[in-house]
Amino acid sequence: MALRPNLQPDTHLLNVTDEAGKLDFRTIFGNDHPLELEIGSGKGTFLLAISEAKPQTNFIGIEWAREYALFAADRMRRRSRDNVRVVHGEASWWLRCHVPDNSLQALHIYFPDPWPKTRHHKRRLIQVPFIKDVHRILAPGGKLRLVTDHADYFAHMQAVLKEQTWLDLVEFDSPVPLAAGAPQGSIVGTNFERKYIAEGRTFNAAAAVKPGA
Numbered sequence: 207m208a209l210r211p212n213l214q215p216d217t218h219l220l221n222v223t224d225e226a227g228k229l230d231f232r233t234i235f236g237n238d239h240p241l242e243l244e245i246g247s248g249k250g251t252f253l254l255a256i257s258e259a260k261p262q263t264n265f266i267g268i269e270w271a272r273e274y275a276l277f278a279a280d281r282m283r284r285r286s287r288d289n290v291r292v293v294h295g296e297a298s299w300w301l302r303c304h305v306p307d308n309s310l311q312a313l314h315i316y317f318p319d320p321w322p323k324t325r326h327h328k329r330r331l332i333q334v335p336f337i338k339d340v341h342r343i344l345a346p347g348g349k350l351r352l353v354t355d356h357a358d359y360f361a362h363m364q365a366v367l368k369e370q371t372w373l374d375l376v377e378f379d380s381p382v383p384l385a386a387g388a389p390q391g392s393i394v395g396t397n398f399e400r401k402y403i404a405e406g407r408t409f410n411a412a413a414a415v416k417p418g419a
C-alpha cells in the first residue's frame with residue numbers, strides 16, 4: 207500500500223536498465239555539480255535536508271523498498287528538489303553496474319539493516335568486496351560515512367574498514383546542519399535516528415576518506 211495516495215514520483219525517479227552501464231550524471235542532472243549518494247534512503251528525510259543545505263551538489267538515494275523509493279521520489283518532486291534523484295534497487299549491484307570510477311564526493315549509509323543473526327551476517331551491506339567498490343567510486347578526497355545503533359554490526363564495520371588499506375579512517379563529522387528542534391543526540395537527522403533516540407539507543411559513527419585529493 208502506498209504511504210500517500212496519488213504519488214507522482216516519475217520526474218525524480220531514476221530508472222535504468224542494467225544495459226545502460228555506467229551513467230553520465232552530468233546528463234542526468236544537466237550540470238557538472240559534485241555528486242553524493244545515500245544508500246537506504248527510506249522516506250527521503252536525509253536527502254531532503256542535505257539537498258536543501260547543499261543546492262550546488264547533486265544527490266542520489268538508493269532504496270530497496272519500492273513503496274519508500276516511490277514515496278521519497280514524490281516527496282522530492284513536491285519539494286522541488288531538482289538536485290535529487292531516487293533509485294528503487296539493490297545498492298551494491300547498482301553501484302557496481304552504474305556508478306563510474308572516481309565519481310562520488312560522499313557516500314552516506316545511515317542505520318543499515320544490521321542482520322543480527324549469525325547465519326544472516328553475509329547479508330550485511332558492509333563487506334570487503336563492497337568496500338572495494340566504494341573505493342573505486344569515491345573521488346580522491348571523497349568520504350564514506352557510516353552510522354549505526356547496532357554495536358555488533360559496528361564492530362564488523364570497523365573490522366572491514368581496518369582490513370583494507372585503500373581508505374583512511376578519519377573522524378566522523380556531521381554531514382548536514384541539523385534541523386531546529388532535532389532531538390538531543392542527533393547526528394544525521396534520519397527517521398530511524400529519531401526513532402532510536404526516543405528508544406534511548408546510542409549510536410556509533412565511522413568515516414573514511416579515499417586518499418589522493
Ligand SMILES: C[S@@+](CC[C@H](N)C(=O)[O-])C[C@H]1O[C@@H](n2cnc3c(N)ncnc32)[C@H](O)[C@@H]1O
Pocket residue numbers: 245246247248268269270271274295296297298316317318319331396397398399
Ligand atoms: C533501517 S532502515 C534506515 C533508513 C534510513 N537510512 C534512516 O536512517 O531512517 C534501512 C533501509 O535500507 C534499505 N536497504 C536495506 N538494504 C538495502 C540495499 N542493499 N540497497 C538499498 N536499500 C537497502 C531498507 O529497505 C530500509 O529502508
